[in-house]
Amino acid sequence: MTTPGMVLRFSVEGGDYAAAGEAASKIKKALRKIGVDAGVIRRVAIAAYEAEMNIVLHALRGRLILEVAEDKLRVIAEDEGPGIPDVNLAMQEGFSTASDLAREMGFGAGMGLPNMKKCSDTITIETTKDRGTKVVMNFDIDDDGVT
Amino acid sequence: MKTRYHSVVLDEEKCQGCTNCIKNCPTEAIRVRGGKAVILTERCIDCGECIRTCENHAKKALSETLDDLKNFRYRVALPAPSLYGQFKRGVMPRAVLAALRQIGFDEVYEVAAAAELTTYAVRTYLEEYTAANDRRNLPLISSSCPAVVRLIQVRFPGLIPRIIPIDPPYVTAAKIFYRERLPELDYPPEEIGLFFITPCPAKITEIKTAVQAGYHVDGAIPFVSIFGKLQEQVEAGEKIDVLPKSTGVGIGWARAGGESVAVKWDNSLSVDGIHHVAALLEEIEMDKLNDIDYIEAMACPEGCVGGALTVENPFVARVKIRKLAETVNDKELPPEVAALGAELYAKGFFYSGQELPAIPALQLDKDLGVAIKKLEQVEGLMTKLPGLDCGACGSPTCRSLAEDIVQGNAQLSDCIFILREELEELASKLLLLSQKRPPALGKTGSEKEVAKSESKESSGKD
Numbered sequence A: 001m002t003t004p005g006m007v008l009r010f011s012v013e014g015g016d017y018a019a020a021g022e023a024a025s026k027i028k029k030a031l032r033k034i035g036v037d038a039g040v041i042r043r044v045a046i047a048a049y050e051a052e053m054n055i056v057l058h059a060l061r062g063r064l065i066l067e068v069a070e071d072k073l074r075v076i077a078e079d080e081g082p083g084i085p086d087v088n089l090a091m092q093e094g095f096s097t098a099s100d101l102a103r104e105m106g107f108g109a110g111m112g113l114p115n116m117k118k119c120s121d122t123i124t125i126e127t128t129k130d131r132g133t134k135v136v137m138n139f140d141i142d143d144d145g146v147t
Numbered sequence B: 001m002k003t004r005y006h007s008v009v010l011d012e013e014k015c016q017g018c019t020n021c022i023k024n025c026p027t028e029a030i031r032v033r034g035g036k037a038v039i040l041t042e043r044c045i046d047c048g049e050c051i052r053t054c055e056n057h058a059k060k061a062l063s064e065t066l067d068d069l070k071n072f073r074y075r076v077a078l079p080a081p082s083l084y085g086q087f088k089r090g091v092m093p094r095a096v097l098a099a100l101r102q103i104g105f106d107e108v109y110e111v112a113a114a115a116e117l118t119t120y121a122v123r124t125y126l127e128e129y130t131a132a133n134d135r136r137n138l139p140l141i142s143s144s145c146p147a148v149v150r151l152i153q154v155r156f157p158g159l160i161p162r163i164i165p166i167d168p169p170y171v172t173a174a175k176i177f178y179r180e181r182l183p184e185l186d187y188p189p190e191e192i193g194l195f196f197i198t199p200c201p202a203k204i205t206e207i208k209t210a211v212q213a214g215y216h217v218d219g220a221i222p223f224v225s226i227f228g229k230l231q232e233q234v235e236a237g238e239k240i241d242v243l244p245k246s247t248g249v250g251i252g253w254a255r256a257g258g259e260s261v262a263v264k265w266d267n268s269l270s271v272d273g274i275h276h277v278a279a280l281l282e283e284i285e286m287d288k289l290n291d292i293d294y295i296e297a298m299a300c301p302e303g304c305v306g307g308a309l310t311v312e313n314p315f316v317a318r319v320k321i322r323k324l325a326e327t328v329n330d331k332e333l334p335p336e337v338a339a340l341g342a343e344l345y346a347k348g349f350f351y352s353g354q355e356l357p358a359i360p361a362l363q364l365d366k367d368l369g370v371a372i373k374k375l376e377q378v379e380g381l382m383t384k385l386p387g388l389d390c391g392a393c394g395s396p397t398c399r400s401l402a403e404d405i406v407q408g409n410a411q412l413s414d415c416i417f418i419l420r421e422e423l424e425e426l427a428s429k430l431l432l433l434s435q436k437r438p439p440a441l442g443k444t445g446s447e448k449e450v451a452k453s454e455s456k457e458s459s460g461k462d
């Protein structure tokens, strides 16, 4: 972050399908309020939604953090959970360990992490077995890249 | 802020300052200030939701009336297809058209007939677009409901490119009228008045604000304002013979789902009711419906039959429209219509060519940096407000009050809970102050007593 900006935090509960997507939706609303380009909002919202769903689907609890400055946007998703044993494998399209229940509900297509990578300008994943995962995604604000 | 034209306005005298309307507005465009509702014109999409909600009928639509027919020598009615659903079962379009003639129109040109050409155009556009585009540029969204189009401009600007750039049926009706009938008439265009008979305020606004190229609709007259007169004529029986041109394909457009049935596009989805539409647009914006080709979205419950300026119950009207459509062939476009559609489509006749700008009415500031600061202030205020969204402050939600405060249009004490806290604080301060004596006053008996009681109090606390 080059210029100081603002920070918004949203907590996310693992397994709470009813509230799933609310944090991403709040992030989307906030970005709309400050007038970020619609294409950028779309990318951030999709990436944030996938990050939120991964906490709901795969972790115990966590939070989404939105950092906004005039030239940069950052979404951080951090959780307490099992961690990702093989990040390279998890990044592959279609790879998923989602439960049958989650699949029945239409989640777990294994496209979440690949989409997060596509939508963001940079993505880093730190993960520790049995501790949790932290995904940091950066977005250029004035560049309306196509996803 | 630039004020936009709106057909939906407030009747100050009738407004009781209740907060029913502010809650139901899909763009949070209404506030109650000074005991009266105020419509924020930049945000209003003229969906008419507040007209439906207000029990005091304090929201109304500005429109033309039959008096305005006087300004023209040749007056043409363009009745919306949903008009046919307003009358008793068994009343056929020809009776409605005759009634329109009898109340003062020289000619009637059915929008339902034009909707059949629109059907052809939309179908062809869908075929071309789906063949040429990636799934991530889908679904497309129907352009026929102006309230939905405006909602997209205000709340979902990213979806503007998804709006099908084909004129809505009433515009096609006007264009066709000028193309076919003008050469046959002995009047110059300025002496011909075209009036759309409308189920809703959204169409009125669209007519008043559209840049009308190659056609001109001179005004709009709501169903409600002429229904009584039409009804009388219908009951009296037809005195003029008018032959309807429309078939069930066009008439079906009056109800939710009718457009996709007419267009015969299987991979489509129909949604009605402005809040349902907004929820679905959220999903589309998140790329969750890329597997669907075409969305028919109508602001009103049950579609245009549920327009805010209609008279019949929307559910009843919907059934009547469906039944009527079935009796006059709703399966195939008549071959001559399809042929004309093809000829005109090739010429770009249906292409709306309208630039639809984003309307940044929900933004906190034009400047991103300032907007970020304001959002931060909003978040700060949110920690103070109770989060009950009760509306007593005159803003629809706590968050919208926080935004209004940050924009300088409201105060924290507008929240009755904050006000109560402040009053409590003030009251205890007052009590304390009332017990203080100016030092200049001598030690009178009473003063001593106070001093005593004060020391008692403090010692009691220890």
Ligand SMILES: Nc1ncnc2c1ncn2[C@@H]1O[C@H](COP(=O)(O)OP(=O)(O)O)[C@@H](O)[C@H]1O
Pocket: A050, A053, A054, A055, A057, A058, A059, A079, A081, A082, A083, A084, A090, A091, A095, A096, A097, A098, A107, A108, A109, A110, A111, A112, A113, A114, A133
């Ligand atoms: N926050 C997380 N905690 C633990 N495992 C995760 C997390 N996010 C992703 N994963 C693992 O990576 C896999 C792929 O993730 P993703 O691409 O989002 O697909 P999906 O969520 O549909 O399974 C998941 O199935 C899961 O095994």
Ligand code: SF4
Pocket: B047, B144, B145, B146, B147, B148, B199, B200, B201, B202, B203, B298, B299, B300, B303, B304, B305, B306, B307, B308
């Ligand atoms: S659904 Fe029909 S009646 Fe309702 S606002 Fe849209 S166009 Fe008007």
Ligand SMILES: [Mg+2]
Pocket: A050, A053, A054, A057, A108, A110, A111, A112, A113
């Ligand atoms: Mg996932």
